[in-house]
Amino acid sequence: MRLHLITVGEPRLKYAQLGWDEYEKRLRRYHKVQVSRVSGKTQQAESEAVLRAAGRAPLVLLDPRGQEFTSEGLSAWLDAQAVSGTGELAFAIGGPEGHTDALRAQAARLWSFGGLTLPHDLAMVVLLEALYRASTISAGEPYHRG
Template identity: 80%
Template sequence: MRLHLITVGDPRLAYARAGWDEYERRLRRYHKVQVTRVAGKTRTQESEAVARAAGRAPLVLLDPRGRQFTSEGLSAYLDAQALGGIGELAFVVGGPEGHTDELRASAHGLWSLSQLTLPHDLAMVVMAEALYRAATISAGEPYHRGG
């Protein structure tokens, strides 16, 4: 499956850039990965840029109203999407103001990383690591050590 990771902006903090780079690199062993950084001065502009970047790919927006997954649940979700014929999913980390209602309504799904509010940079790293962990679970590899 192709994973299109769309973020509003780049990770700014050194730890986040390093974490993003590491997990993006690891994720590429399991999926075709495309990364797109978008910008906008308003939430509407950001959401429009996200929609353009995603093209026809179904959107999975990181959003506090979304579904929370266990690592195994995320792995099963990705496997089910692939088995259902979805060849690409676009995962989106929005800007500080979140997504517009219009973008949210058009999304294939909403994913909440946590009930906590995470800084933008950290949300990017957590998303990339969670997708990598899900891929290793699907592949039956030992990275994931659930209990």
């Protein structure tokens, strides 16, 4: 399956750049990965840029209002998307103000990392690691020991 990762900006902190690069490389063993970095002067402009970048792919927004997944649950959900014929999923992390209500309304799913607020750079690394972990679970590989 193709995973399109959309972020507002790039990781700025060294640890986040290294983490992003490592998990993006690992994730590419299981999926075709596309990365889009968008920007905007306002929350509305950012949301419009995310929507344009996603194109026709079902949009999954990282949002505190969303559903939480266990690693196994995320793996099962991704597998179900692949079986259903969904060829691509777009995952988007918003900017400091988050996503607009209009963008949330157009999303196929809202996904929450839980009640914590994470810095943007760390959220980007967590997204990639979670997708990688779910992929290894689906492949029956030993990375996940739960």
